[in-house]
Amino acid sequence: MTGADVLLLALGTVAVGAGGLVVGTRHLVRAGLWLVVCLGALAGDYLVLTAELVAWVQVLIYVGAVVVLLLFAVMLTRAPIGASDDLDRPGWPAALIGAGSGLGLAVLLVDAFRWTRVDLPAAGTAERLGEQVFRSWVLPFEVLSVLLLAALVGAIVLSRPEIGRSQPTAAGTPAGPGRPVTGPHTAPATVAASADEGGRP
Numbered sequence: 001m002t003g004a005d006v007l008l009l010a011l012g013t014v015a016v017g018a019g020g021l022v023v024g025t026r027h028l029v030r031a032g033l034w035l036v037v038c039l040g041a042l043a044g045d046y047l048v049l050t051a052e053l054v055a056w057v058q059v060l061i062y063v064g065a066v067v068v069l070l071l072f073a074v075m076l077t078r079a080p081i082g083a084s085d086d087l088d089r090p091g092w093p094a095a096l097i098g099a100g101s102g103l104g105l106a107v108l109l110v111d112a113f114r115w116t117r118v119d120l121p122a123a124g125t126a127e128r129l130g131e132q133v134f135r136s137w138v139l140p141f142e143v144l145s146v147l148l149l150a151a152l153v154g155a156i157v158l159s160r161p162e163i164g165r166s167q168p169t170a171a172g173t174p175a176g177p178g179r180p181v182t183g184p185h186t187a188p189a190t191v192a193a194s195a196d197e198g199g200r201p
Helices: 003-024 028-048 052-076 092-113 126-136 138-159 189-198
Strands: none
Touching: 003 028, 028 052, 052 126, 052 138, 126 138
């Protein structure tokens, strides 16, 4: 086992541990910060695998954009910043599903490769990656951009519940066109007009 293997295993352990803390914490903001640690460890794995461009794209897009978008959504929707009792739910169903999925994937990979050595292709370049992203994968890339924009707009709408609602009057009826709006500090137009003409109501 080489030093690169040890470093890869250590970063993978950090990523798995941080991912477990993301789904296990009751603090929503801390879950977002643990997600930063998890994605940063994955970027370190890419660096060990000599995929420098993918590593920095991971940092710029996922850590620098997606996590920041999630934190902005938390702030805009006025979600509870502290520990929330709503997040304290039984976690054994998710743990069973995750453990079963991980075990199934591990058995599938071991059965597929049987510990054989696989020759790696030549290291990719930024030019080749750009050609693949903006030629073969341009439609999913644009759809993802629209999805993130829709999520941000939805967070803004949820943070302003008064948008699109009519303002209620003192009697509890909505104000509409052609209907005078009266309140505790306003007087009807007829009373104000008579007071102006005669000096008294």
